[in-house]
Every structure is written in structure tokens, then in C-alpha cells.
Amino acid sequence: MSDGTHTVAPWLLPDGTLPTAEHGARVLLVLGKGGVGRTTITSLLAHGAHAAGLKVLVVAIDGKSSLHRLCPDEVDVRSVSAGSALEDYLLDQGFGAFARRLAQSGVIEVVGAAAPGIHDLVVLGKVKQFANAGQHDVVILDAPATGHATSMLSSVAGLLDIVEGGPIREQALDVERLLMNADRCGAVVVTTAETTPVNESIELISAIREVGVALAGAVVNAVEPDELLTGLSNEDLAGLPSAVADTIRAAIDRHENSSSDIERFVASLDLKVTQVVKLPTAELGRDHISDLAVAAFEETGS
Amino acid sequence: MIAGLIADRSVVVCCGSGGVGKTTMAATIGLAAAIQGRRVVVITVDPARRLGDALGLEDGLGADPARVALPDDISGELWAMMLDPAVELERVIRSTAVRPGQADEALANPFTQSIATSLGGTQEYMATEAVYRLISDESFDLVVVDTPPSDKAMAVVEAPDVLVRFLDHQVFKLLMGTGGRAARLLSAATQPLLKAVGRVIGSNVLNDVVEFLRSFTGMETSFRQRAIEVQKMWRDSSTAFVLVATPTFESLSEISRFNDDLQSAGISATSLIANGVTMLADVETERADLPATAHEWLAWQADRAASERSVLATNSEHLPEVTVVGRLPHDVHDVAGLRVLADQLSAGSTR
Numbered sequence: 001m002s003d004g005t006h007t008v009a010p011w012l013l014p015d016g017t018l019p020t021a022e023h024g025a026r027v028l029l030v031l032g033k034g035g036v037g038r039t040t041i042t043s044l045l046a047h048g049a050h051a052a053g054l055k056v057l058v059v060a061i062d063g064k065s066s067l068h069r070l071c072p073d074e075v076d077v078r079s080v081s082a083g084s085a086l087e088d089y090l091l092d093q094g095f096g097a098f099a100r101r102l103a104q105s106g107v108i109e110v111v112g113a114a115a116p117g118i119h120d121l122v123v124l125g126k127v128k129q130f131a132n133a134g135q136h137d138v139v140i141l142d143a144p145a146t147g148h149a150t151s152m153l154s155s156v157a158g159l160l161d162i163v164e165g166g167p168i169r170e171q172a173l174d175v176e177r178l179l180m181n182a183d184r185c186g187a188v189v190v191t192t193a194e195t196t197p198v199n200e201s202i203e204l205i206s207a208i209r210e211v212g213v214a215l216a217g218a219v220v221n222a223v224e225p226d227e228l229l230t231g232l233s234n235e236d237l238a239g240l241p242s243a244v245a246d247t248i249r250a251a252i253d254r255h256e257n258s259s260s261d262i263e264r265f266v267a268s269l270d271l272k273v274t275q276v277v278k279l280p281t282a283e284l285g286r287d288h289i290s291d292l293a294v295a296a297f298e299e300t301g302s
Numbered sequence: 303m304i305a306g307l308i309a310d311r312s313v314v315v316c317c318g319s320g321g322v323g324k325t326t327m328a329a330t331i332g333l334a335a336a337i338q339g340r341r342v343v344v345i346t347v348d349p350a351r352r353l354g355d356a357l358g359l360e361d362g363l364g365a366d367p368a369r370v371a372l373p374d375d376i377s378g379e380l381w382a383m384m385l386d387p388a389v390e391l392e393r394v395i396r397s398t399a400v401r402p403g404q405a406d407e408a409l410a411n412p413f414t415q416s417i418a419t420s421l422g423g424t425q426e427y428m429a430t431e432a433v434y435r436l437i438s439d440e441s442f443d444l445v446v447v448d449t450p451p452s453d454k455a456m457a458v459v460e461a462p463d464v465l466v467r468f469l470d471h472q473v474f475k476l477l478m479g480t481g482g483r484a485a486r487l488l489s490a491a492t493q494p495l496l497k498a499v500g501r502v503i504g505s506n507v508l509n510d511v512v513e514f515l516r517s518f519t520g521m522e523t524s525f526r527q528r529a530i531e532v533q534k535m536w537r538d539s540s541t542a543f544v545l546v547a548t549p550t551f552e553s554l555s556e557i558s559r560f561n562d563d564l565q566s567a568g569i570s571a572t573s574l575i576a577n578g579v580t581m582l583a584d585v586e587t588e589r590a591d592l593p594a595t596a597h598e599w600l601a602w603q604a605d606r607a608a609s610e611r612s613v614l615a616t617n618s619e620h621l622p623e624v625t626v627v628g629r630l631p632h633d634v635h636d637v638a639g640l641r642v643l644a645d646q647l648s649a650g651s652t653r
Contacts, residue, residue: 034319232595246631282550
């Protein structure tokens with residue numbers, strides 16, 4: 001980016017090499033507040049990793065269809081339903097039709113509440129299964145919004161406290177091993193250059209560190225073109241209709257605020273922040289994302 | 303027209319994905335109604351503290367309505383509160399207990415509090431209970447509900463149906479030991495399976511669940527009655543569902559899917575707010591006295607505005623009437639900022 005620091009692509013292993021399916025796919029968890037563009041950044045990472053020659057799987061929770069539209073054709077997209085994940089798990093464990101009965105009755109929901117995080121664990125268990133299947137080099141999870149994402153990451157530890165034995169505990173231990181392995185798993189935190197999202201992202205980053213998951217990337221999404229207005233003087237604005245001049249002045253203010261928000265975000269991190277610009281289109285498509293991915297990761301040469 | 307429903311409905315439910323400005327729109331609708339002289343309470347179900355911030359409530363929001371200070375020229379009242387599922391659950395338990403001491407026993411169960419916050423649907427059900435309580439309160443003419451992001455908002459609408467289904471289900475009756483002979487027969491078949499489920503999730507967990515459910519024995523009837531009344535409330539003609547989206551393809555697709563879900567549940571949304579629309583479309587950018595970069599910026603705004611208009615025009619045919627709210631130059635953090643938005647809503651600049 002403009003300061004010339006090296007941007008490390010999140011899909012690379014900590015030693016800078018590419019992950020391989022044989023050694024187990026690298027798992028990227030894309031995390032952030034609602035509305036910051038997690039799905040955009042998930043597909044942007046898919047474009048980047050695909051361009052780097054990797055076999056990519058993108059996992060959506062609860063079937064977001066836009067990932068199919070935004071990712072390259074060669075990228076596999078799968079959907080995991082958080083709601084039915086536990087039911088599936090019980091089916092896998094040989095409970096057959098009874099699992100469905102339990103699910104329909106709502107009892108599973110009650111049990112899920114009694115062991116908080118059990119749904120999240122089963123979702124992460126599926127991601128682990130995909131990552132270990134030897135089919136893909138990178139698995140990218142379009143994770144749920146911030147509040148839920150932190151509880152998702154801490155669900156494993158929480159469950160290990162509650163459940164004393166049995167297959168769920170085994171599953172939790174397996175998932176924990178994957179999450180805590182910096183070669184196998186990293187979080188990518190997404191924010192916009194606004195005060196509240198940046199505050200929440202800084203909180204999210206410390207939560208991620210507390211859980212022990214490695215941070216693989218940090219992205220400021222939808223950066224406005226307001227930098228174009230720097231250096232504009234009041235004289236320049238004098239001849240404009242007052243409403244337009246006011247809007248431009250407000251955009252200059254907004255640019256100052258968002259610059260300081262970005263600075264705060266950068267200061268909370270020990271890795272390079274990737275900035276992704278907002279485009280003048282209301283309908284982002286695959287080609288837009290592909291261009292944005294090139295711009296975001298061109299310096300990595302990967 | 304959104305101005306019409308602000309004037310005459312008794313419940314307005316705001317729905318939309320995270321980050322579209324739903325909370326701000328709920329507060330705006332509340333303020334617009336207060337400007338018309340109505341007594342309004344806005345309840346947020348979203349644990350984010352944005353509503354308190356937008357209304358300039360420095361101490362944040364509590365589980366009881368707090369009055370928002372409004373300028374003197376506004377004749378109505380604006381109150382705001384945040385759903386506290388644990389507090390709401392306690393209210394419900396206390397009002398439905400069937401024998402002395404039962405409420406205290408149910409509340410003393412260590413599970414009850416964790417159920418209130420983590421049982422899927424409980425939080426949503428508590429939201430419907432809170433809304434039901436507020437509309438029965440004579441001190442308010444209008445209740446504005448700020449729902450959780452749209453993937454959970456359907457759960458708010460469906461919560462009473464889910465509860466009724468759960469209470470009527472044989473497995474529940476079996477766990478409660480109230481099912482009669484049929485359930486006891488079922489019991490013989492399911493006990494080994496329950497035991498097996500216990501092995502998977504830990505038998506301590508399952509026993510706790512059963513004990514928790516049994517502490518509510520006898521309260522099902524009134525739970526059921528309330529749930530049915532709440533089901534009616536959502537579908538009453540005095541309730542309006544307002545969708546909130548940003549003027550992007552992605553956001554409009556999401557809100558369309560949500561609108562389909564609402565319709566399958568027998569509810570038609572009344573209005574769609576397109577929030578944060580770029581308004582600098584018609585600026586003359588040929589001014590020679592501006593630096594090239596400023597021209598570039600204005601051209602960007604014009605492109606974006608045109609793109610938003612075309613996306614709104616081509617993607618909203620199955621959606622309710624659109625009201626456009628322009629993007630404000632500054633974040634809204636007080637009543638004066640909200641008033642600018644409220645005026646835009648009342649003027650109802652439709653597409």
C-alpha cells in the first residue's frame with residue numbers, strides 16, 4: 001500500500017510458503033461486525049488464493065447465495081446450516097430418525113442451550129472435516145457477525161468445561177487443536193473506517209488473542225474516495241451551491257475521522273492492514289472483486 | 303406511505319440485516335411519530351448500544367422505558383428501552399406461576415438465567431412478551447420494535463409458534479412426566495435413546511435440562527395462552543412491518559429473501575426504507591475552478607448515485623413501496639441529527 005510495507009496474504013503459512021491439501025488445508029475465519037462486508041472480503045480472499053494457484057473452498061453459514069455469484073467458478077462453495085448442524089451430528093452418530101424427532105420437538109434446542117456453543121462446535125467440526133479431507137489447500141469461512149463470532153471461538157473452551165466425556169468432547173478437542181495451530185488456522189478481521197466498527201474490531205482482536213487463535217489478516221473495507229478532497233480550500237468551494245459545498249466539507253471531516261479510525265485500528269495490530277476501496281457501483285460483481293483482490297494483494301507476488 | 307403508518311399504527315417492527323441503520327431508523331420512526339404528537343416507546347432487541355447513543359441517552363438504555371429529552375416544539379413523547387431477556391423472563395415466570403414459591407424455585411435453577419440468554423428463540427420470545435406488555439400499557443400510543451439482524455428477526459415473529467409447538471409435543475410431555483398413557487408408552491421406547499443422547503452430550507447436562515423443565519410444571523397453560531395472543535398481535539392490522547436496506551444489490555437481495563419469509567409466515571411488510579442513499583447525483587461537475595481531484599470525487603458520487611438508483615429501480619418490484627433516506631454527512635448521535643432523518647421520512651420521498 002501507500003506506505004510501502006509488505007502486505008502478507010492471509011492464505012500464506014506463517015513461514016511465507018503456500019499451504020497444501022496433503023498437509024491439511026489452511027482455515028481462514030473471516031470475522032467482523034454486521035454490514036462491514038465480510039462476504040465481500042471472503043470472496044476477495046477466494047479470488048486472491050485462487051490466483052495464487054490454490055484449491056479453495058468457501059464455507060457459508062446458513063446458505064448465503066451471493067458467494068456463488070462473487071467467487072471464481074473454480075472455487076467450491078458449501079453451506080453449513082447452524083440450525084441443523086446438531087441434528088446432522090446426531091444422525092452421523094447413528095441416532096437415525098430419533099434425532100429428527102428430537103429436533104422437531106425443540107428439545108434439541110433446549111439441550112443446545114444447556115451446553116452453550118454446541119451448535120457452534122458442530123459447525124466448526126464440519127469446517128475441520130472439510131479442511132482435513134485433502135481436497136482443498138485453503139478453506140475460508142464466512143463467519144457470523146462479531147458478537148456471535150467471539151462466542152463461536154470461545155464455545156470450544158466453554159464446552160470442554162461442561163462436557164466431561166464422550167464424542168462431543170473428542171470433537172471439541174479436535175477443533176481446538178485446529179484453531180490453535182497457527183499453521184492451520186488464522187482469523188481475518190474486517191472493519192469499515194468508522195468509529196463503532198473499529199471499536200468493535202479492536203475488542204474482537206483482543207478476544208481472538210485471548211482464545212489463542214492466530215491473526216492472519218486485517219482489512220479495512222469500503223474506504224471512501226474522500227482522500228481526493230484533501231488540500232481543497234474554502235476558496236475552491238466558494239462558487240459551488242451551498243448544499244454541495246456543505247457536503248464536500250462534511251466529506252473532508254469524514255475523511256479526517258476515518259483516517260484517525262484507521263490509525264487506531266493499525267495501532268492495535270502487529271500486522272499490515274489491507275485497505276479495500278469502496279467502488280462507485282451499488283452492484284458488486286465477480287469482476288469487481290477480482291480487481292479489488294489484485295489491488296489488495298499485488299505486492300505479495302504470490 | 304410511511305408517513306401514514308407513523309400516524310396511525312400501534313406497533314411498527316423494523317427489520318433488516320446488520321449494518322443497514324435499522325436501529326437509527328427505529329429511533330427516527332419513533333421521533334417522527336412524537337413530532338406528530340404521539341406517545342412512543344422504542345424497544346431495541348439488539349444488544350448493541352447504538353439506540354441509546356443515537357438518542358443521546360448518556361446512561362444507555364435499561365430494561366424499563368427511559369424518557370428522551372425532546373425540544374419544546376415537539377408535543378409527543380419519546381421513550382426508549384433495551385430488552386433484557388433475563389429481566390423479561392423473570393416477569394413472565396412471576397406472572398404465570400401456579401403455586402406459591404414456584405417462581406422462586408424456577409428462578410433459582412442455575413439454568414434459568416443461561417436459558418434466557420442462550421436458548422435459541424428464548425431471547426426472541428422474550429422480545430415478543432415485552433412488546434405485548436408495552437402495547438397493553440395505556441401510557442403509549444405506539445411501540446417501535448428494533449429487531450435483531452434479519453436472520454434472527456424471523457425468530458422473533460415465529461417465537462410464539464415455536465413455543466406452542468414445543469409445549470404440544472409429546473417429547474416435552476414425556477420429559478415433564480405429564481403425557482398420560484401414550485407418552486408413557488413412548489417413554490419405554492425413548493428412554494434408552496435419551497440415555498444415549500446423554501452419553502453424547504454428557505448425562506449431567508441432560509438431567510439439568512429435565513429438572514429445569516419440570517420446575518415449570520403447571521405454567522404451560524398460561525404460556526400457551528400468551529403465545530397465542532402474541533401470534534395474533536403480529537398479524538393484527540394495527541401492526542406494520544417496515545423493512546430497512548441500503549441501496550445495494552446485496553442488501554436488497556437479502557431483504558427480498560426476508561420479505562419472502564415474512565410472507566410465508568402470513569405477514570406483509572408495509573414499507574421499505576432505502577437508507578444511506580447517495581444524494582449528490584445532479585451536481586454540475588464541469589466547473590473549471592475546482593481541482594481535478596475534486597471533479598473526480600464529484601464524478602464518483604454521481605456514478606454511485608446513478609448505480610444506486612438503477613439497483614433500486616430494478617430490484618424492488620416484489621418489495622413494498624420504497625422511501626428514500628439520504629446519506630447524512632455526519633453520524634447521527636443526537637435528537638437534532640435524528641430530526642433531519644425524521645423530516646425526510648415524513649416528507650416521504652418515494653422512488
